[in-house]
Amino acid sequence: MSTALEIRLASRPEGWPTHENFEIAEVEVPEPGEGRLLVRNLVMSVDPAMRGRMNEGKSYVPPFELGAPLSGGAVGEVVTGAGDFQPGDLVVHHLGWREYAVVDPAQALRVDPEVAPINAYLSVLGMPGMTAYVGLVDIAEQREGDVVFVSGAAGAVGSLVGQLAKLRGAAKVIGSAGSPEKVRHLTEELGFDAAFNYKDGPVREQLAAAAPEGIDVYFDNVGGEHLEAAIGAMNDFGRVAECGMISQYNNTEPTPGPRNMFMLVTKRLKLQGFIVIDHAHRRDRFVAEVGQWIREGRISYRETVVEGLRNAPEAFLGLLRGENTGKMLVTIGERS
C-alpha cells in the first residue's frame, strides 16, 4: 500500500500563524470510489484568504477543520478517470495541500497546457485573474480614463489588476507594495504608471504625490491605512472594490476603520466587497478577453514557486509576511 503526504490544520492560530499550527501527515493513497476522480497533484496555490478559514466561526466559506487537511486550488493529473475525464488528463480543482485528491468531476475544470503553462491556471487564468477582472469590471465599474489605484500590487491579484486596468483604458495606474524590488517590478516590468513602497511614509502622502488629480477606482487588497488614504484621494463618484484586507487578518483585536467615512457621502463613493466565486457566470467572458491578451503577450505574470509539499506551511507564512512576488505556488509532483 503506497502512502502519500497531506498537510493538516493542527491548531488554530492566535494572531500570526506559526509552524506549530500545521501537521505533516502520512496517509494511505485514497480509493476514489464510484464516480470520483483520483488526482495526483502537481502544483498548488497558497492564498492569503486561507488565514480566515484557520479561525473558528462563520465566514463566507466554512472554517478548516482541526486535524483535517487544508485545501486550496491545485492542478493535478488524473490517475483514475470518471465522468468525461481520462487517466492522464490535467484538471484544476480545490483539493490542494495533499499529494492525492479524490475529486468530484463536477468540481474539476480541464486544463489545456497548450494555451498556457499549467501554473497559469492557478494565477492569471485562475482565481486571481478572475478576481482582478470581476473586481475591476463588475465591482469598481472601471471606465476609460479612470485613475486606478491598487494595493498589494505586486501580489497575484494586484499585479493583474494593474495590467488589466491599463489594457482596459485607465488613464493612470498606481500601485503600492512593500519593498523597493516590488515597486521597481511594477513600474519597470508591469507597466504601472507609478508605484510606491508603503513602508517609505504615510500612504496618504505617497498617494497624493502619485495622483495629484485624485483617483477614481481603488482596488483594495489590504484595508487599514491604505483604505483611509484611498477614500481621502477619491474623486467624486469614485468606487472601491473591496477584495481583501490582508493588513488586518492577523489582528486579534478589531481595528478601527477609516476616520474619513463621511466622505462616502460628500463624494458619493461606493465601497463594495466581493468574492469571486459569486461571479462564476463571468468566467467565459473573462477567459475569452484575458486569454486573448495572454496569447498576444500583453500580460506578464510572475510566480514565486516553493518546491515540495512539506514546505507549504513555510510558503504560507512567507506569503503573509509579503515575501512573494506574484502568485505563491507550491510544487507537489512531476507530470508523468
Place this chain on the structure above:
Amino acid sequence: MSTALEIRLASRPEGWPTHENFEIAEVEVPEPGEGRLLVRNLVMSVDPAMRGRMNEGKSYVPPFELGAPLSGGAVGEVVTGAGDFQPGDLVVHHLGWREYAVVDPAQALRVDPEVAPINAYLSVLGMPGMTAYVGLVDIAEQREGDVVFVSGAAGAVGSLVGQLAKLRGAAKVIGSAGSPEKVRHLTEELGFDAAFNYKDGPVREQLAAAAPEGIDVYFDNVGGEHLEAAIGAMNDFGRVAECGMISQYNNTEPTPGPRNMFMLVTKRLKLQGFIVIDHAHRRDRFVAEVGQWIREGRISYRETVVEGLRNAPEAFLGLLRGENTGKMLVTIGERS
C-alpha cells in the same frame, strides 16, 4: 423704503454651533432686476447638512460665506413675476433664511397647495422625501422581502424611509431614534415593525434583538456606532445607503470608522454615499409614486414648526440636538 430680515453666518463654529455664530440683520427689500423673481418667503426648512457648509473647505456644495445670509429650501409667494411666474404664485426655491429672496425662475418649482399643504413641499414632497426615495430605490436597491433598518428614523428623511420601505414590500422595518416618545411614534403611528432608543444600550445589541434574522438594507443618517452595528447585522449581499453621519458633524477630531470593515468582503456588502441633487432625473417618478400614496393617506409625516425667522438659529441648534420630530420648519410670513 421697507426693510426685511435676513440671518447671516457671523462666524464659523468650532464643534457645536452657538447663537454667536449667527447674526440677525435688517436689510432693504431687494430689487429683483430683469428676469428675476422677488419672492416673499412663507416657510423654510432647517437641515442638518447646513452644519457642514458652516465650515470652511470643500464639500459637495460650497461653504456658506461669512457675513452673507445662510440659505436652504423655502416656499414663498411671488411678489414680482418673471418667466412663467405671476405675482401670487407659490414657489419652492433654495433661498431661505431671509424674508425676501431674489430668485432665478429656473431655480424655482411651482407649488400646488391643492395637492398638499405648502409645508409638504419642504418635506415629504421635497428634498427629504426624494432623499428617502432615491436612497431606498436607487442606492440600497431595496427588494421585496428585505429587512430594512434606518437610523435617525424619527427625522424628516428617516420617517419617510421607514414608511416607503413598508409600502415597497419590506418584510420588516426597524428604526432607531433618541427618545422614548420618538420610538413610540415610529411603531404606533408610522407603522415601523420595531424601534429602539439608541441611548438605552449598545446599538449592536438592540439591533440584534429587533432583527435576529439580520438586515438586508441599512439607511444611514448617523454613522458612528450605528454604522458598525449595521455592518455587523447585515446579511450577505446587504446594502447601505449612506445619507449622512449626523453623529460626526460636530466632531473636531476625525473619529475612527467601523471596526468591522472586513465584513464588507466576507458578506459582500455595498456601502454607497449619495446626495439627492445628483438624482434629479428621478423627480417625476418620485412625485408620481409618492404623491399617490400621500393622496391615499398611506404616508404620515410630521413637522416641528418654529415660529418666526428670528428663531431660526435656535431651531437649527435644536435640530442638531435632536429635539425635532419629523421635518424642522421655520415660518417666516403669512400668505396674502
